[in-house]
Amino acid sequence: MNRHLEKVFETKEFINENGEIIPIHSETSKDQCAFLQQIIKENKFSKSIEIGFAYGLSTLAITEEVTNNNGSHLVIDKFQNSSWGGNGLSLIEKAGLRDRLEFYESYCYEALPKLLAEGRKFDFAYVDTTKQFDWILVDFFYLDKLLELNGVIVFDDAFYPGIRKALRYISQFPSYKIYSHYPQNRESSFTKKIASYLRHIPKANHLIKDNLIQLDEELSINASCVAIQKIDNDIRNWDWHVDF
Numbered sequence: 001m002n003r004h005l006e007k008v009f010e011t012k013e014f015i016n017e018n019g020e021i022i023p024i025h026s027e028t029s030k031d032q033c034a035f036l037q038q039i040i041k042e043n044k045f046s047k048s049i050e051i052g053f054a055y056g057l058s059t060l061a062i063t064e065e066v067t068n069n070n071g072s073h074l075v076i077d078k079f080q081n082s083s084w085g086g087n088g089l090s091l092i093e094k095a096g097l098r099d100r101l102e103f104y105e106s107y108c109y110e111a112l113p114k115l116l117a118e119g120r121k122f123d124f125a126y127v128d129t130t131k132q133f134d135w136i137l138v139d140f141f142y143l144d145k146l147l148e149l150n151g152v153i154v155f156d157d158a159f160y161p162g163i164r165k166a167l168r169y170i171s172q173f174p175s176y177k178i179y180s181h182y183p184q185n186r187e188s189s190f191t192k193k194i195a196s197y198l199r200h201i202p203k204a205n206h207l208i209k210d211n212l213i214q215l216d217e218e219l220s221i222n223a224s225c226v227a228i229q230k231i232d233n234d235i236r237n238w239d240w241h242v243d244f
């Protein structure tokens with residue numbers, strides 16, 4: 001990992017381009033950044049996209065790794081200057097990687113369709129933005145169309161109900177498989193036992209909440225960070241549906 005990034009994780013602060021000390025918060029952890037870098041490294045990904053810049057910790061980790069593959073990174077954040085003082089950009093500049101980063105200061109729902117219309121393609125995406133179901137689903141809708149085959153999308157904060165719910169749906173798409181998690185998918189034999197009992201109740205799918213009939217852990221999304229891989233183009237029928 002970049003020496004500059006290691007130091008920010010160690011000291012929990014950095015000095016921006018104006019010489020001000022910026023204490024960090026809301027960041028992706030060091031171990032999770034290493035997890036993102038590992039995915040990029042093992043797949044030799046070089047065209048990455050991210051939603052949620054803040055102070056730029058994950059952005060720096062991703063930019064560093066795609067640069068090793070001679071690639072570049074694109075980050076979207078409506079509030080980089082208004083809420084974060086432009087300090088994410090400052091961090092990348094100070095790490096010497098500004099020329100490898102493209103930045104869109106807009107909402108994801110504005111930037112993503114624009115990128116699609118331009119015919120852009122990416123092989124890696126990291127979603128670390130708002131935690132609401134509808135926003136995450138819209139992000140996924142566009143990211144799927146922007147993603148190359150075999151590309152990977154990583155969702156942070158998958159323990160938030162809105163993100164977990166979106167993942168319950170997305171993880172059942174025939175064109176995706178779970179790639180990996182950080183930390184691991186948590187499993188419990190007790191909840192599994194209850195679920196297998198509930199499933200056999202007549203009309204269970206009408207009477208019992210979906211997440212009790214099919215557990216998050218069985219969908220392999222019971223982790224705080226979930227990576228999914230696009231293994232096919234979207235071949236679903238117009239009336240395709242799964243309970244989630």
Ligand SMILES: C[S@@+](CC[C@H](N)C(=O)[O-])C[C@H]1O[C@@H](n2cnc3c(N)ncnc32)[C@H](O)[C@@H]1O
Pocket residue numbers: 026027028029051052053054055056057058059076077078079080083084106107108109128129130135
């Ligand atoms: C948890 S922080 C990102 C942390 C960052 N990934 C890191 O590791 O340091 C979430 C970020 O999402 C941004 N954000 C929230 N809603 C957004 C939206 N609808 N479109 C774009 N960015 C958004 C916020 O401004 C904030 O910078």
